Amino acid sequence: xxxVEQSPQNLTAQEGEFITINCSYSVGISALHWLQxxxxxxxxxxxxxxxxxxxHGRLIATINIQEKHSSLHITASHPRDSAVYICAxxxxxxxxxxxxxxxxxxxxxx
Amino acid sequence: KAGVTQTPRYLIKxxxxxxxxxxxxxxxxxxxxxxxxxxxxxxxxxxxxxxxTQRNKGNFPGRFSGxxxxxxxxxxxxxxxxxxxxxxxxxxSSLAGNSEVNEQFFGPGTRLTxx
Numbered sequence: 001x002x003x004v005e006q007s008p009q010n011l012t013a014q015e016g017e018f019i020t021i022n023c024s025y026s027v028g029i030s031a032l033h034w035l036q037x038x039x040x041x042x043x044x045x046x047x048x049x050x051x052x053x054x055x056h057g058r059l060i061a062t063i064n065i066q067e068k069h070s071s072l073h074i075t076a077s078h079p080r081d082s083a084v085y086i087c088a089x090x091x092x093x094x095x096x097x098x099x100x101x102x103x104x105x106x107x108x109x110x
Numbered sequence: 111k112a113g114v115t116q117t118p119r120y121l122i123k124x125x126x127x128x129x130x131x132x133x134x135x136x137x138x139x140x141x142x143x144x145x146x147x148x149x150x151x152x153x154x155x156x157x158x159x160x161x162x163t164q165r166n167k168g169n170f171p172g173r174f175s176g177x178x179x180x181x182x183x184x185x186x187x188x189x190x191x192x193x194x195x196x197x198x199x200x201x202x203s204s205l206a207g208n209s210e211v212n213e214q215f216f217g218p219g220t221r222l223t224x225x
Contacts, residue, residue, distance in 0.1 A: 031211040041147075041198050043216040050211075086153065090211050097143065097166040098202075098214065100153040 003027070006087050006101035013108050019074040021104045023087030026068065033098065034061050034072050035086040043086075046072070077108045112136065114203050114217035122223045128189040131220045135182050135203030141165075142184040143214065144176060147198040156199075159184050188222075196224045 005024045013019050023032070034046040047054050047061040049070075054061050058077075063070040074081055084105050088098040115134045123129050135142050143166075144156040155168040159178035176186040182203070188195055198221050202214040 033214070035216075041200070041219045041221070043200060043202075043219075045213050045215065048211070048213045088153075097155050097158055097168070098145070098153075099155070102152050 003099050004087055004089055004101040006104050008104060009102065011104055011106045013077050013106070015078060015108055015110050017077050017108075019077050019081075019106065019108075021072045021085050021087075021106070023070045023072070023101055024068055025070075025089050027091070029068075029089040029091055031090045032063055032070050033088040033090070034070075035088060037084045037086060037103070039083075046085075074106075079108045079110050082107050114201060114215050116199075116201055116217040116220050118220060119218065120221050120223075122225060123191050124225050125191055125193060127191050128187065129191060129222060130185055130187045131199055131201075131222075133184045133186075133201035133203075133217055135184070135201075136215055139203035139205055139215070140182055141204045141212075142178060142182065143202045143204075144184070144186050145200045145202065146170075147200060147219075148194075148196070153200075156186065191224045193224050195222065197222060 003026050007022050031048050031050045033048050036044045036046050049063050058075045060073040084103040086103045087101040117132045141160045143158040145153050147153045157176050158166040162178045173189045178184045198219045200216055200219045202216045204212040204214045
């Protein structure tokens with residue numbers, strides 16, 4: 001059983017729609033990361049958070065430690081947001097060791 | 111500031127050969143982590159080096175090894191290549207000290223094909 005579960009696996013949206021991607025994990029963590037991977041393989045770190053909420057432009061990430069759940073929201077989605085979004089966690093004592101979810105493939109249609 | 115660089119970007123090898131991949135972290139970053147990405151297994155942690163010492167290791171066979179140099183550059187080696195080793199190999203660097211968790215910055219990856 002994967003320790004990090006993401007949903008949905010695939011998501012198609014129309015340009016301008018509000019998008020939510022969910023992530024749940026099974027045990028206590030030090031930090032949760034949201035990553036973006038475009039075709040070709042490059043991975044960009046979007047957020048790293050251990051509590052509360054962070055916002056960067058049209059992207060918002062929230063985490064609920066008690067419920068072991070995080071969400072990534074994209075407001076006013078755009079075709080350039082099309083990518084795979086990956087949730088990953090770091091457990092205590094394993095600073096450089098990320099455990100990854102399977103990813104959510106997002107396609108935003110114009 | 112230059113990002114994380116990986117060389118080579120693409121590599122084709124045959125079964126039984128060995129391969130060495132290189133990763134240069136962002137200047138000042140002392141931690142380098144290596145990951146393998148395959149369509150079937152997704153992203154998996156290989157190992158992490160910090161100050162020339164392997165700090166964490168994932169669940170991979172001993173054919174996968176690595177090292178880190180005094181300038182924080184890191185190499186990973188895969189011996190006796192198998193078809194299943196075909197994957198995108200990513201490295202990531204971070205400031206990561208002894209206790210805190212830091213954001214990881216990923217390189218572009220090396221795509222290894224084993225024939």
